[in-house]
Amino acid sequence: RVHLVETGGGPVQPGVPLTLSCQGSDVLPFRDYNLAWFRQAPGKEREGIACIPSRGGNALYADDLEGRIAISRDNANHLLSLKIDNPNPGDTAMYSCAGVHRIASVCSRAASDYTHFGQGTQVTVSS
Numbered sequence: 282r283v284h285l286v287e288t289g290g291g292p293v294q295p296g297v298p299l300t301l302s303c304q305g306s307d308v309l310p311f312r313d314y315n316l317a318w319f320r321q322a323p324g325k326e327r328e329g330i331a332c333i334p335s336r337g338g339n340a341l342y343a344d345d346l347e348g349r350i351a352i353s354r355d356n357a358n359h360l361l362s363l364k365i366d367n368p369n370p371g372d373t374a375m376y377s378c379a380g381v382h383r384i385a386s387v388c389s390r391a392a393s394d395y396t397h398f399g400q401g402t403q404v405t406v407s408s
Contacts, residue, residue: 284309285378290402298366303378303399305359312356315383317390318363319398320374329390331363338386368406377401 289301301318305311317332331352333340340352351364361378379395 284397285380285399287376287378287399287402290376290404293368293404293406295369295406295408296367298364299368299404301363301365301376301378301402301404303361303363305361305380307359309359309380309397310382311359311380313382313384314380314397315385315388315394316352316354316361317379317388317395318352318361318376319379319392320372320376320404321401322371322374325374327392329392332388332390333361334386334388335384336386338388341388341390343390365404368404370406373404373406375401375403 284306286304293299313335315335317329319327319329321327330343330346333352333354349366353362378399380397381395
């Protein structure tokens, strides 16, 4: 059963902002889940780039991306989003969302802390 489905990937021109979406299924109590975005570039390890807690609190971002990406959630519609400003070829990767049932005001970017992962959506930044 698929619980998280990402959309919004594809070929992107450098500098053109893009927004990725992650739709959670109704079987998940979405509002009680800590959520995160991960990405894996060819030949590199998967990295957690952003997370957002289930109960307010601050989102966390990878140091080298903070200020250029923004994570947000819409609990009513079971939707998680990731906006990437000024994308460059270094952002080319498979992006996936993840969730874990946790009622908390803090979150983690470690993959080992998440129990549900989507299949991913490929983003390719190229002119």
